[in-house]
Amino acid sequence: MNEKSLNELNAGQTARVKKLLLTGSMRRRLQDIGLIEGTEVECLQKSPGGDPVAYLIRGAVIALRSEDSSKVLVI
Amino acid sequence: MGLTKNSTGLNAVDTGLDLKKFLPEDKVIALAGNPNVGKSTVFNNLTGLNQHTGNWPGKTVASAQGVCRHNGKNFILVDLPGTYSLMPHSAEEEVARDFMCFGSPDAAIVVCDATCLERNLNLVLQALEITPNVVVCVNLLDEAKRKNIHIDLDMLSLRLGVPVIGTIARKKGSLNRLMQAVDTLIEKGGNGKPYQVKYDEHIEEAVGLLAPLIEGKFGSKINPRWLALRLLEDDRALSEPLSKFLEVDVFEDREIMQQLNLAWQRLEQGGITKENLRDRIVCALVLTAEKICKGVITYDKNTYNSRDRKIDKLLTSKSTGFPIMILMLMVVFWITISGANYPSQALAILLFWGQDRLTDLFKYLGAPEWLHGAVVLGVYRVMAWVVSVMLPPMAIFFPMFTLLEDLGYLPRVAFNLDKYFKKCSACGKQALTMAMGFGCNAAGIVGCRIIDSPRERLIAILTNNFVPCNGRFPTLIAILTMFFVGTAAGLFQSALSAVLLTLVIILGVVMTFAVSKILSLTILKGVPSSFALELPPYRKPQIGKVIVRSIFDRTLFVLGRAVVVAAPAGLVIWLMANITVGDYTLLAHCSNVLDPFGRLLGMDGVILLAFILGFPANEIVIPIIIMSYMATGTLVELEDLSSLRQLLADNGWTWITAVSTMLFSLFHWPCSTTCLTIRKETGSLKWTAISMAVPTLVGLVVCFIFANIARLFL
Numbered sequence: 001m002n003e004k005s006l007n008e009l010n011a012g013q014t015a016r017v018k019k020l021l022l023t024g025s026m027r028r029r030l031q032d033i034g035l036i037e038g039t040e041v042e043c044l045q046k047s048p049g050g051d052p053v054a055y056l057i058r059g060a061v062i063a064l065r066s067e068d069s070s071k072v073l074v075i
Numbered sequence: 076m077g078l079t080k081n082s083t084g085l086n087a088v089d090t091g092l093d094l095k096k097f098l099p100e101d102k103v104i105a106l107a108g109n110p111n112v113g114k115s116t117v118f119n120n121l122t123g124l125n126q127h128t129g130n131w132p133g134k135t136v137a138s139a140q141g142v143c144r145h146n147g148k149n150f151i152l153v154d155l156p157g158t159y160s161l162m163p164h165s166a167e168e169e170v171a172r173d174f175m176c177f178g179s180p181d182a183a184i185v186v187c188d189a190t191c192l193e194r195n196l197n198l199v200l201q202a203l204e205i206t207p208n209v210v211v212c213v214n215l216l217d218e219a220k221r222k223n224i225h226i227d228l229d230m231l232s233l234r235l236g237v238p239v240i241g242t243i244a245r246k247k248g249s250l251n252r253l254m255q256a257v258d259t260l261i262e263k264g265g266n267g268k269p270y271q272v273k274y275d276e277h278i279e280e281a282v283g284l285l286a287p288l289i290e291g292k293f294g295s296k297i298n299p300r301w302l303a304l305r306l307l308e309d310d311r312a313l314s315e316p317l318s319k320f321l322e323v324d325v326f327e328d329r330e331i332m333q334q335l336n337l338a339w340q341r342l343e344q345g346g347i348t349k350e351n352l353r354d355r356i357v358c359a360l361v362l363t364a365e366k367i368c369k370g371v372i373t374y375d376k377n378t379y380n381s382r383d384r385k386i387d388k389l390l391t392s393k394s395t396g397f398p399i400m401i402l403m404l405m406v407v408f409w410i411t412i413s414g415a416n417y418p419s420q421a422l423a424i425l426l427f428w429g430q431d432r433l434t435d436l437f438k439y440l441g442a443p444e445w446l447h448g449a450v451v452l453g454v455y456r457v458m459a460w461v462v463s464v465m466l467p468p469m470a471i472f473f474p475m476f477t478l479l480e481d482l483g484y485l486p487r488v489a490f491n492l493d494k495y496f497k498k499c500s501a502c503g504k505q506a507l508t509m510a511m512g513f514g515c516n517a518a519g520i521v522g523c524r525i526i527d528s529p530r531e532r533l534i535a536i537l538t539n540n541f542v543p544c545n546g547r548f549p550t551l552i553a554i555l556t557m558f559f560v561g562t563a564a565g566l567f568q569s570a571l572s573a574v575l576l577t578l579v580i581i582l583g584v585v586m587t588f589a590v591s592k593i594l595s596l597t598i599l600k601g602v603p604s605s606f607a608l609e610l611p612p613y614r615k616p617q618i619g620k621v622i623v624r625s626i627f628d629r630t631l632f633v634l635g636r637a638v639v640v641a642a643p644a645g646l647v648i649w650l651m652a653n654i655t656v657g658d659y660t661l662l663a664h665c666s667n668v669l670d671p672f673g674r675l676l677g678m679d680g681v682i683l684l685a686f687i688l689g690f691p692a693n694e695i696v697i698p699i700i701i702m703s704y705m706a707t708g709t710l711v712e713l714e715d716l717s718s719l720r721q722l723l724a725d726n727g728w729t730w731i732t733a734v735s736t737m738l739f740s741l742f743h744w745p746c747s748t749t750c751l752t753i754r755k756e757t758g759s760l761k762w763t764a765i766s767m768a769v770p771t772l773v774g775l776v777v778c779f780i781f782a783n784i785a786r787l788f789l
Contacts, residue, residue, distance in 0.1 A: 025164040025527070026605035031357040032159040033607070034194045034364075045387055048396035049494030052503070054387070054610055059191040061383075061610040063490050065497060068605050 006064070006072040007053065009043035015074035016040055022071045030072070034058040041074065097142070101149040102261055105175055107202060108186035109195050110157030111611045113214045115139075116244040117186055118154040121254065145254040153180065159194075161201040162310070162353070165527045169312075175205050176297070177320040181261055182208040184253065189219035189226055189241070190612060192372055196364035199235065200272050204301045207266045210256050211239040216249075218612065224374040231371045236269035245617065270367075271300070274359045277345030278352070281307055281338035288334050293321060304356065306335050307342070309349055383612050390484070396491045403484075404580060407475050409573035412552055415467035416569070422467065426459035445653075453649025453702075454642045460698035461641040466633045468549040474625040476513060481616035485510050489608055499588050500595035500603045502531040505538075509587065512542035516745055517752040519544075524756075528604040533762065534591050536753060537599075540745045540770045541587045543580070545629075546693040550740050551579055553697055557720040558733035583741050586773060598765075633694070640692040647688065648699055652706030662703055676775065677735025677782025679727065686739060691747050696740065731785045735778045742774030 009015055017039045020027055035041070035057050042056040052063040108114045118124070122141030139154045155174055156167035163169040175183060185202050187195035192213065202209050213226060232239035238256040242249040260266060273279065285303035293299070297320070305313055306325065318324040325331055339349070347355060389395055430451060437447040479485065485507055493503025504526050512519030519539040526532040543551060552572065560572045595601060651662040659667070662684075666673075669687075670680030681703045689696035701719065704726045723732075744767040745753065754763045 022605075026607070028162070028164055028353070028357075029159070029605070029607055031354070031361070032162075032197065033609075034197065034361050036354075036358045036361050039361075044384065045391060046393070047391055047490050047494060048393045049491075050393075051494050051497070052490065052606065052608070054391075054490065056380075058194045060194060061387075061612075063493070063503075063606075063608040063610060065493070065603075065606045067603075068607070 005070045007066045007069040014042045018073040102181040105180040105183040112188040113244045193368045284338045411472045413569035414471045418467040422463035454645040457645030461637045465549040465694045473629045474622045499591040501591045505535040516749040530601045541583045676778040
């Protein structure tokens, strides 16, 4: 499978995290909620405006903006 | 559930952590956990207190404490803000970490969400690094059961080496077992050696270099392994609270620093830099949690949250998200308006009957006329107006708002609106603080703590007042009903009022966006920061309990305010209307001075004066207007809104006056309580002044433009 960023997933698609390109506090925040290399993420639903998008991460639903999700590489 | 009288007004601001023990042998228990796992519900049920609870992450922004009696002993419970980690990166997380580390609690309860246990264990594992005396509370077991998630609590307890108690926080019985476990733990003097996370061998080696040295210096005062890890991370933010706690600055200790440099060298040899050390630590925590959960949690993966996803599709999708949001707002207003109508009239009749009886009593006692005037026509009458016009809508709106909050709808609103906040370089969580503002702007201001970026937080604070609080709703409703809908109480009328009120609210929201944008282009320049918002599972609210509690709570609150604020205001107004200086009363002088200015804004001097005198509480604006008109002559019997409308019309009100007054009610300075809260939250007089100036300026401009354009068409 090809490497792409998290924001390229469509609703219903699932992928595994390859690498976090985020830095600083957002990187730490996502790590704290369990988003690390190898974590499975499912894209659930876009908001009415198309951004942010809700993802299922370790049983919790987390909304991320495209600026941030584009910096999460998945396969 | 919902905002309570403890979480609105000035009480919304915490007073810091002064632990209040009754007896020296009282035990202090920290209550930690991820956001939105039911910590506050556990806390409330254990202490009998009434902390604000609601289904969204981040609503407990300050620590609260309360006493729980168990087995004849006092346990002081400290409810900490929800955190995902004890390696903090926000102010509220710091509060939680500092208390866990330096507050020296006798034990800590870590509350976990059973439906999301694996992630919650991350925090448990971190807590175990700080103190062995942890009791794990797996909460929301009922929800987990409904979602076919099974948790083997005994196996979890065995693996962690600490007591694990399953609870349903809404049911008190399960909490007894929790307190029993805490009691037993303290009685036997601690947990011994619970599970510790093992890191890479290089990290373990580095910890091994530091920990014995730390232990030698500080003994059992602090967990040496935990401090060693934080030193390796070079967590300088820890320096201040740590120095205070240990009474010596570790970062200045030569021996420790020498050893730390050695440890860093070792790490580097193992390919670990300061930068990726934290990555490794967090990964180890997450993977350990995953490992521990294997075999402990079993669930049917495919179906367990399908119901929530279906609701989300409805509430947040492109085609239905916004229509439902607006519809929901309208329905809430419609119920408020039509439901408040009858009790409002009944209260008015009752209270003004009471006024006549009071008058009889004063006459019977032969009291002087001025005393009767001041007490009955001044103090009593304003209180009567506040209670009859303002109380019913407030008491109906509040529980409905609380139900939506408990259901978990508010984070969805933030999710829907975030894109537009981003366009204004603000944070989507601002929508949550605005929703709080509907209840009470002061509570909304405190709620702004959930926004991490200081710049975005200030934007949210400065614009919160554009959402009319519970105290301003009834003003808007009363004016709308009198001037645009007709006072007949029909289904159509109340529905029309609701639609118009919704438009007013939308105007406030649009203004929030506009002003946020302007602020982020001018005095609060910056780009939008990162955003991660958890959308919690939907929870069925305890409808009966919410309604009873929040009506009770609101009623007491409004009655309390009526006495504290409306009574003196009534006295002031009566005095102003009856003290004559020169040819005019004081009231006439004041309103005459303000009159030209008021007219420029589509209002008059009396209305402006009412807004100024209404600074302590917006509830008294309409009552003051009524009082002032009545004091200046035509004393009419006022029993319902239609005779009130007549009074206003007699004093020159047109639809332009009505709209201008509503606009000014929406856009003017925050009430005194909110101002004090802003002062406390920003710690700055400058920002307090700006937060008063911004909405006032908007109000002046909007009213001026509206009134002058409207007059052209009249």
